[in-house]
Amino acid sequence: MPELPEVETIRRDLAAELSGRAIETVRVHQPDIVLPPPGPAAFVDRVSGRRIGSFDRRAKYLLLRLLGDELVQVQLRMTGRFALGTSLPDPEEFTHLAAEFDLDDGRTLFYDDTRRLGGFRLLSSADWASIEAKLGPEPLEEGFTAAVLAAALADRRAPVKNVLLDQRRVAGLGNIYAAEALFASRLDPRRAAGSLSAEEVERLHDAIRATLLDALEHAGTTFSDYRAVNGSSGRFQDRLKVYGREGSPCLRCAEPIVRIVQAGRSTCFCPSCQH
């Protein structure tokens, strides 16, 4: 599931290519990827002929802002991916084409989604504002200080790992980068979020930012489905220090990494050097 670095990588690719372009026609092949309201037919009708203002990201959402008062919120979820070109770059890889957006420069933005868990939603600015109001701070923005993280964790009895995954507390983190940031800051993922000292919160804050920036620099993590818009894989999977390393020696202390389940999600960590 793409997290902040993967979604941001895709956003950068698309923004460079799509800003200012017009969408001439839209074809939806899998109606269930268009989330109601307004439903697939109205979506096609209202997005066709519109000009793209900008391509933004908030949390794990892509936001295709249309000139005028609407935007398309895109969730990639498990298997959603984009390609851009005059024809499908690799028809063998794009076997579940769900939507196509023809642009005014002759190219088409293709959206493929094997499991069809992702989707598009057309929203007014006001509707988006009410969704956005519930999202936590963006960890790579300047305003995300250690004090902001401390406020997000304060008084929470839930494990710190679970709180980091809660998009209302901190936006954009998922299972991979929460585990990596906790490893980098030597914090036990089972600790109650509110029990972290100021010094520990600062360590975690620095680790979250450093981990996300490093992942962005390496175009995100690819295990199976995630690809950049040009089809290339991310490179951060080679730099993971704890995620997916169950049973392997800890890179810091050589004790075995263990895997536990927290709120239904796997967490890998080192019980001997994460406290």
Ligand SMILES: [Zn+2]
């Ligand atoms: Zn260790």
